[in-house]
Amino acid sequence: MAQHLLVGTRKGLFTIDRAGAGYAVVDAAHLGVPVSAVLVDPRDGTAYAALDHGHFGVKLHRRDPGGAWTEIACPEYPPQPDGEVDFDEFRQIPIPWTLKLCWTLEAGHPDSPGRIWAGTIPGGLFVSDDRGDSWTLVRSLWDDPSRTSWGGGGYDYAGIHSVSVDPRDADTLIAGVSIGGTWRSDDGGTSWAVGTGMRNEYMPPGQEYEPVAQDPHRLARCTAAPDVVWCQHHNGMFRSVDGGSTWSEITDVAPSVFGFAVTAHPHDPLTAWFVPAQKDEMRIPVDGRMVVTRTRDGGETFTALGNGLPDRHAYHLVYRHALDVDATGDRLALASTTGSLWASDDAGDAWSLVSSDLPPVACVRWVD
Amino acid sequence: MATVHFTKNLQRHVACPSATVDAATARTALDAYFALHPAVRGYVFDEQGGLRTHVNVFVDGVQVADRAVMDDPLRPTSEIHVIQALSGG
Numbered sequence: 001m002a003q004h005l006l007v008g009t010r011k012g013l014f015t016i017d018r019a020g021a022g023y024a025v026v027d028a029a030h031l032g033v034p035v036s037a038v039l040v041d042p043r044d045g046t047a048y049a050a051l052d053h054g055h056f057g058v059k060l061h062r063r064d065p066g067g068a069w070t071e072i073a074c075p076e077y078p079p080q081p082d083g084e085v086d087f088d089e090f091r092q093i094p095i096p097w098t099l100k101l102c103w104t105l106e107a108g109h110p111d112s113p114g115r116i117w118a119g120t121i122p123g124g125l126f127v128s129d130d131r132g133d134s135w136t137l138v139r140s141l142w143d144d145p146s147r148t149s150w151g152g153g154g155y156d157y158a159g160i161h162s163v164s165v166d167p168r169d170a171d172t173l174i175a176g177v178s179i180g181g182t183w184r185s186d187d188g189g190t191s192w193a194v195g196t197g198m199r200n201e202y203m204p205p206g207q208e209y210e211p212v213a214q215d216p217h218r219l220a221r222c223t224a225a226p227d228v229v230w231c232q233h234h235n236g237m238f239r240s241v242d243g244g245s246t247w248s249e250i251t252d253v254a255p256s257v258f259g260f261a262v263t264a265h266p267h268d269p270l271t272a273w274f275v276p277a278q279k280d281e282m283r284i285p286v287d288g289r290m291v292v293t294r295t296r297d298g299g300e301t302f303t304a305l306g307n308g309l310p311d312r313h314a315y316h317l318v319y320r321h322a323l324d325v326d327a328t329g330d331r332l333a334l335a336s337t338t339g340s341l342w343a344s345d346d347a348g349d350a351w352s353l354v355s356s357d358l359p360p361v362a363c364v365r366w367v368d
Numbered sequence: 369m370a371t372v373h374f375t376k377n378l379q380r381h382v383a384c385p386s387a388t389v390d391a392a393t394a395r396t397a398l399d400a401y402f403a404l405h406p407a408v409r410g411y412v413f414d415e416q417g418g419l420r421t422h423v424n425v426f427v428d429g430v431q432v433a434d435r436a437v438m439d440d441p442l443r444p445t446s447e448i449h450v451i452q453a454l455s456g457g
Contacts, residue, residue: 033381053381054422055420055421055422055423055453056378056411056412056420056423057410057411059381059410071382074410076415077415077416079416097415097416098414098415098416098418099414
């Protein structure tokens with residue numbers, strides 16, 4: 001099982017190692033700076049962290065194995081053509097061509113060494129082929145005519161929070177846009193097709209199934225069966241068995257189908273974990289009892305797992321990148337916006353508190 | 369001519385020593401500074417060349433008249449301060 005956990009928080013990046021029967025914080029980097037995304041590239045062990053300096057903008061840092069963190073190039077939107085106004089149709093405001101947040105970082109396929117993907121706000125997908133020394137905006141998606149109908153959710157502008165490369169094919173990838181649907185490319189990002197089948201109940205009657213009006217909160221793909229992709233959506237839970245082209249809704253899951261985070265079992269396409277919350281303006285555990293919901297039958301049934309999690313007056317929210325499973329499928333980490341972190345060694349049957357003293361957590365990642 | 373200084377809050381993240389540059393306006397002074405220290409530019413300007421929202425520029429104690437243009441003229445001994453309002457909890 002994985003021995004190291006990277007935890008990106010509002011006040012820095014923490015490395016937490018397995019120590020005996022528990023865990024210990026062994027490193028604190030970028031202290032005081034919000035960390036919005038973190039990646040350890042399984043191909044070469046290089047670590048990447050996206051820092052949100054706020055007033056000073058977004059910056060990316062890289063750490064080679066055994067090395068120190070150094071600033072690298074950051075995704076930059078291209079010069080906006082003179083006189084061209086990019087208009088957010090939902091909010092009726094201009095969309096800035098400036099980086100507001102690096103929301104996710106993902107390694108490319110083993111056949112594409114050095115390739116890194118970055119999902120950003122506003123609505124950008126960037127690719128680097130040199131380990132982050134330079135970045136290019138994927139114009140095919142940025143220039144899709146539907147983009148101006150994408151909308152912001154919790155942030156002012158739409159953003160890409162999930163990027164997943166098919167382990168079988170470097171050119172097949174999916175991206176999740178909140179709010180703007182799920183997008184699949186089979187040609188390395190040259191062209192895109194929006195996924196269908198999702199339902200967004202807050203849309204006006206007749207528009208609930210509009211593909212680009214969907215608000216996926218997070219996508220998670222099964223490594224061993226890459227056609228299986230899970231989605232925690234603003235409106236509920238969905239599963240795809242065709243690599244994100246079409247989606248089927250999962251309903252009647254107690255205590256709630258609302259949430260942000262989902263992670264997929266790396267080997268078993270029938271198993272995934274979600275973290276439910278009371279929708280939608282509340283965003284706290286239902287009845288103050290924190291649980292993780294797990295299915296082992298493809299979403300037909302779920303078990304609410306709360307052993308070791310607080311069961312009363314618990315008001316944690318788990319952000320979309322703050323739930324992760326390791327490569328074995330047994331070790332899980334879960335962290336909240338109120339700074340608590342839990343881990344499980346038995347696929348969620350039991351949880352143990354690692355820390356309740358962290359800053360608000362944005363993301364967790366296991367590292368072998 | 370002007371000497372450009374940066375808030376200590378920025379010096380924590382990127383090396384930005386004070387430096388004297390030859391320029392006629394606030395904007396050209398900053399451009400000249402960033403030519404010497406290119407890593408600093410992205411902390412002050414966004415990729416479209418706009419001054420970051422909570423960053424501001426003062427010339428001899430007076431805020432630049434137009435944040436977009438920054439054509440405030442410089443004296444031979446002008447002091448430019450790039451400042452930032454911190455916030456958050």
